[in-house]
Amino acid sequence: MESQEFSELVASPKLLEAVQALGWTEPTPIQKKAIPAIREGRDLVGVAQTGTGKTGAFLLPILERQEGSEGLRLLVLCPTRELAQQVAADARELGTPTGAWVVEIVGGMPMGPQIRDLKAHPDVVVATPGRLIDHVGRGNVNLRTIETLVLDEADRMLDMGFRPQIEEILKTVPTKRQTLLFSATMPNGVHALALRILKDPLWVSASPEKMAAENVEQVVYPVRPEKKADLVIELLEREGMDQVLVFTRTKIGADTLGTRLERAGVSVGVMHGDRNMKQRMKALEAFDEGHIRVLVATDVAQRGLDIEGISHVINYDVPQDPEDYVHRIGRTGRAGAKGDAITLMTGMDLALVRSIEQTLGYVLPRVSLPEYDYPHGGGAATQERAPAVRTNRTGSRLGSRRAADLSPEELKALLGS
Ligand code: AMP
Numbered sequence: 001m002e003s004q005e006f007s008e009l010v011a012s013p014k015l016l017e018a019v020q021a022l023g024w025t026e027p028t029p030i031q032k033k034a035i036p037a038i039r040e041g042r043d044l045v046g047v048a049q050t051g052t053g054k055t056g057a058f059l060l061p062i063l064e065r066q067e068g069s070e071g072l073r074l075l076v077l078c079p080t081r082e083l084a085q086q087v088a089a090d091a092r093e094l095g096t097p098t099g100a101w102v103v104e105i106v107g108g109m110p111m112g113p114q115i116r117d118l119k120a121h122p123d124v125v126v127a128t129p130g131r132l133i134d135h136v137g138r139g140n141v142n143l144r145t146i147e148t149l150v151l152d153e154a155d156r157m158l159d160m161g162f163r164p165q166i167e168e169i170l171k172t173v174p175t176k177r178q179t180l181l182f183s184a185t186m187p188n189g190v191h192a193l194a195l196r197i198l199k200d201p202l203w204v205s206a207s208p209e210k211m212a213a214e215n216v217e218q219v220v221y222p223v224r225p226e227k228k229a230d231l232v233i234e235l236l237e238r239e240g241m242d243q244v245l246v247f248t249r250t251k252i253g254a255d256t257l258g259t260r261l262e263r264a265g266v267s268v269g270v271m272h273g274d275r276n277m278k279q280r281m282k283a284l285e286a287f288d289e290g291h292i293r294v295l296v297a298t299d300v301a302q303r304g305l306d307i308e309g310i311s312h313v314i315n316y317d318v319p320q321d322p323e324d325y326v327h328r329i330g331r332t333g334r335a336g337a338k339g340d341a342i343t344l345m346t347g348m349d350l351a352l353v354r355s356i357e358q359t360l361g362y363v364l365p366r367v368s369l370p371e372y373d374y375p376h377g378g379g380a381a382t383q384e385r386a387p388a389v390r391t392n393r394t395g396s397r398l399g400s401r402r403a404a405d406l407s408p409e410e411l412k413a414l415l416g417s
Pocket residue numbers: 022023024025026027028031049050051052053054055056306334335
């Protein structure tokens with residue numbers, strides 16, 4: 001049976017207060033499913049990505065259990081510094097009122113302060129695997145007291161090659177422990193890892209399709225490749241483009257677009273894997289605090305980021321993988337807010353957009369602006385059979401057409417190839 005209220009999932013008055021202070025009025029679906037099981041001490045696999053409330057789902061029951069006692073009992077492993085910092089920030093918001101001291105141990109930051117933090121007996125460590133192993137090797141931290149191990153974004157950790165470090169860490173934490181594994185996707189490697197290291201886990205999932213559809217208005221602009229940057233500049237001039245996250249496929253693409261926007265007078269920051277830690281943090285902070293209006297990022301750089309108030313996501317390049325599309329547009333329309341996702345599609349991107357539509361189960365509306373659109377009726381463009389919507393230059397708001405709105409013939413023609 002699913003509980004409906006936080007007060008049915010969390011008993012600690014201090015934690016309930018912290019939840020209220022964060023403005024969380026109702027538990028998210030994954031919180032409703034996961035919290036009772038985690039409270040009982042069960043292992044759990046959560047197929048869920050950032051934006052579903054998964055962090056709260058594991059932090060609340062664990063922090064509640066730790067309340068009033070001291071010692072390092074919770075270890076959260078994350079693939080990236082950004083995600084670790086985000087998880088640590090959430091853990092502090094929730095855990096500080098209960099007396100939990102949270103420390104983050106991430107690569108690319110000086111060792112000294114981390115050593116000091118670790119030696120001062122934290123209650124919770126949130127870490128990236130490589131740096132944590134460094135500290136374990138130097139005897140800076142003892143993981144023998146860990147009671148709960150969380151692997152966050154397990155798919156991404158394996159993608160990034162952290163398997164050896166995870167194996168090392170598994171050797172240093174007690175075998176008798178609670179293990180929670182969260183992953184946006186379940187490729188074989190993650191599945192096998194879950195089967196091996198978790199004991200009789202409960203599997204819960206939070207459906208990304210639902211998230212993508214619910215609060216985010218999605219639209220596709222067909223565009224000639226050489227007009228893409230101009231179209232972005234024009235879109236940015238529209239009303240309501242307050243905090244815009246733009247995705248490019250490559251680091252060079254991000255730099256080039258960043259420079260182009262800067263020249264056009266747009267306040268912009270760029271974030272990708274080649275930028276050093278300081279530059280990434282600076283860009284992120286400036287964006288978060290509203291000093292820059294536009295952040296251009298690659299997929300890797302944005303993973304795990306949690307920036308509130310993003311009004312628009314622009315896919316400057318169509319993502320190669322439909323999962324990445326769902327993940328990208330999940331940056332906006334978070335926790336009930338409304339958001340907009342705009343995808344620029346050249347004649348070369350038709351197949352990619354179609355596979356995204358197949359994943360979503362509905363067709364994305366097209367907005368065709370004659371001065372940017374590619375010529376239809378010849379070449380690759382003849383492949384384009386989705387309903388093109390003509391609009392005035394200010395762009396009317398269009399709901400995504402669901403599969404159910406289309407006739408069976410239309411749907412077959414659009415998705416059937
Ligand atoms: P996560 O999926 O853990 O990264 O959470 C995504 C965002 O949702 C974060 O900004 C959380 O603060 C927020 N959040 C988590 N749980 C809730 C909730 N029950 N109600 C509203 N917002 C939430």
